[in-house]
Amino acid sequence: MILNEETILKSEDAQPEHTPLSEGLLRQPKEPLAIPVKKRLIELMLVSLKIGSTSFGAPTAHIAMMEDEFVRKRKWVTPEHFLDLLAVANLIPGPNASETCYHVGYVHAGYPGLLVSGFSFILPAFIASMLLSWVYVRYGSLPELEGLFYFLNPLVLGIVLVTTWRIGKSSLVGWQQFLLFGLALTAKLLDFMGLVDINEVFIMLGSGALAVLLHYGIKQKFGPPRNLLLSFAPLPFIGVAVKLMFETVNERAWQIFWYFLRTGAVLFGSSLVLFALIEKDVVSRFGWLTTQQLTDAIAVGQITPGPVLSSSTFVGFLSGGFWGGVASTVGVFLPSFIIVAITAPLVKKMRENAITSSFLKGVNAAVVALILMVCVTLAQNALVDVWTVLILVAGFLAMLLLKAPPYMLVLAGLAMGLIKALVL
Numbered sequence: 080m081i082l083n084e085e086t087i088l089k090s091e092d093a094q095p096e097h098t099p100l101s102e103g104l105l106r107q108p109k110e111p112l113a114i115p116v117k118k119r120l121i122e123l124m125l126v127s128l129k130i131g132s133t134s135f136g137a138p139t140a141h142i143a144m145m146e147d148e149f150v151r152k153r154k155w156v157t158p159e160h161f162l163d164l165l166a167v168a169n170l171i172p173g174p175n176a177s178e179t180c181y182h183v184g185y186v187h188a189g190y191p192g193l194l195v196s197g198f199s200f201i202l203p204a205f206i207a208s209m210l211l212s213w214v215y216v217r218y219g220s221l222p223e224l225e226g227l228f229y230f231l232n233p234l235v236l237g238i239v240l241v242t243t244w245r246i247g248k249s250s251l252v253g254w255q256q257f258l259l260f261g262l263a264l265t266a267k268l269l270d271f272m273g274l275v276d277i278n279e280v281f282i283m284l285g286s287g288a289l290a291v292l293l294h295y296g297i298k299q300k301f302g303p304p305r306n307l308l309l310s311f312a313p314l315p316f317i318g319v320a321v322k323l324m325f326e327t328v329n330e331r332a333w334q335i336f337w338y339f340l341r342t343g344a345v346l347f348g349s350s351l352v353l354f355a356l357i358e359k360d361v362v363s364r365f366g367w368l369t370t371q372q373l374t375d376a377i378a379v380g381q382i383t384p385g386p387v388l389s390s391s392t393f394v395g396f397l398s399g400g401f402w403g404g405v406a407s408t409v410g411v412f413l414p415s416f417i418i419v420a421i422t423a424p425l426v427k428k429m430r431e432n433a434i435t436s437s438f439l440k441g442v443n444a445a446v447v448a449l450i451l452m453v454c455v456t457l458a459q460n461a462l463v464d465v466w467t468v469l470i471l472v473a474g475f476l477a478m479l480l481l482k483a484p485p486y487m488l489v490l491a492g493l494a495m496g497l498i499k500a501l502v503l
Contacts, residue, residue, distance in 0.1 A: 119188040120195050126153070127180060127199035131385040133486040134176075138387065139453045140235045141176035143242035144485045145183065151245075152484075155187045158249035165246075166442040167426055169283055169449075172346050173415025174388045177201065181416065185423040193423065197416060201408070204385025205392055209404050211379050212396035228382075229499060230470060231492035232461035237474030238485045239457060243450050250443040255293045259286045259441050263448035271452060283445045290441020291434055332402040335367075335395050339410030346388075346411075357394070367398035388412070 126148050134141040142165060150161050161183070168178035177200060184196025251257055263286050269275045342357060361367045368376070373394070380390030388411060395407025429435035462468050474492075477483040 116188060116191065120191055122153075123184050123187055123192050123196045124199045127184070127196045128203065129486060130180070131200040131203040133384060133489045135231060135235060135382075135384055135489060138174065138176035139239050139242075139450055139457075141386065142179055142450075143238045145176070145179060146242050146246065147485050149183045156183060158246060160186070162246055162250050162443045162446065163426055163429075163439050166283070166439055166446050167422060167429075168419075169279070169446060170442065171415075171418050171422060172344055173418060174346070174386050174412070177386050177388070177412065178415050178419050181419040182423055182426065185419070190420065193420060194416070197412075197419075201386060201389065201412060204383050204389035205408055207383040207385075208379055208389045208392035208408075209396060209401075211383065212393050212404060215375065215393070216397065228496060229463075229467070230495040231489065232457070233467045233471040234474040234488045234492040236454065236457045236461045237471050237478060238488060239450070239454055240475055241478045243447065243454060244479075246450075247447045250440070250447055255290065256440065256444045258293075259290055259444035260448050262286065262289070263445035264451065267448060267452045271455070279449055282449065283442045286445035287438040287441040290444070291437045293441075294433075294437040331399040332395075332406040335399050335403050336406035336410040338365075339391055339395070339407045340413060343411040344414040346414075361394060361398070365398075368394060372397055 130141065130144045130148060134144045146158075146161060149155050150158055156164065161179075164182040164186075165175070165179050168175045168182060171178065177197060180200045181193045181197045184192035184194070186192075188195070247260075251260055263282050266275070266277055266282050266285075267279070270277045338357075338360070358373060362370055362373060376390045376393045376397075379393040380387040383389060389408065391407045391411045392404045396404035399406065429439055462471065474488050478485065478488065
């Protein structure tokens with residue numbers, strides 16, 4: 080049978096580009112934009128609530144649970160993209176874990192996702208802190224909960240170690256990355272031993288700058304990143320919402336709100352930096368709290384789930400009652416929402432630009448080194464005897480080999496700690 084050109088063209092036109100079967104076989108997982116916005120927002124709300132309700136300890140532990148949920152389970156972002164978001168969160172003021180959650184929310188559902196994920200992540204800690212504040216005011220002390228952390232702390236350390244291993248494999252892929260990782264780790268070790276005094280932000284910025292130099296050397300001409308400024312989004316009218324929220328609130332609550340708003344705008348690094356910033360003001364200058372009450376506020380940040388920065392709720396409640404707790408919480412978290420709303424669109428542009436992409440890779444290597452050093456600090460508090468070491472090993476192997484989800488380890492640690500506290 081001889082086929083002429085016309086016959087071939089007709090047969091090609093009659094053949095569908097993809098049959099239903101082949102289309103089903105070749106179809107990839109739905110992109111976020113293919114999923115209805117309402118469904119994406121509900122997903123973000125539920126996952127962020129789960130993380131906020133079951134993540135205890137340092138921000139690194141919260142980030143570990145986010146990596147497991149957002150990257151490994153749901154694949155909303157790639158490991159490399161997640162590390163980029165974490166790097167940006169470390170470079171701007173505000174609570175790092177919360178800002179990472181906002182960024183993932185923006186990636187998955189835009190600005191509505193940013194707000195829903197952030198609010199849902201903070202809400203459990205806010206409720207827990209308000210309840211503990213009421214108990215404290217009514218009974219004059221906090222419940223004896225320290226025994227819960229005998230089992231919980233080593234398990235949290237195991238979660239952080241597994242996550243450090245995972246993100247390290249994703250980010251340390253060449254000799255340049257390993258070199259930057261080693262330099263950042265050395266700098267942090269020298270700081271840890273007290274030989275030098277260097278801030279983590281400077282370590283990350285230096286690593287990023289050195290990454291650009293290593294990538295381009297002296298052969299490339301440096302040009303400004305293109306189109307970065309175009310990604311700045313207009314700020315939402317948050318001030319109007321805040322005014323409506325507090326229009327019936329007393330003067331003390333307003334004072335608390337503005338004070339914590341200023342504090343949240345200059346808060347870098349660990350959330351525990353908050354107490355170094357506010358100690359003199361809330362105790363000596365304003366007389367809102369005693370030194371013992373401020374110490375108890377630090378404890379509240381440790382024994383409640385979610386961001387440690389929620390201890391500001393406790394400070395606000397003791398200073399100005401219910402509305403004081405609301406005012407301090409909104410004030411301290413609001414700057415990070417605004418800053419992430421501005422910087423979130425920039426991350427994609429930064430990853431597409433050669434110079435800023437190299438800079439982010441350098442910062443990512445430093446972030447892995449800094450997280451590893453956080454594990455050293457966590458180990459000092461968590462590993463108090465041979466039993467806690469065995470608990471750490473068991474949790475590490477359960478998560479790495481048996482694929483146990485982090486929240487199951489947290490719940491198991493809380494249950495064992497509660498039994499120990501009640502029985503012993």
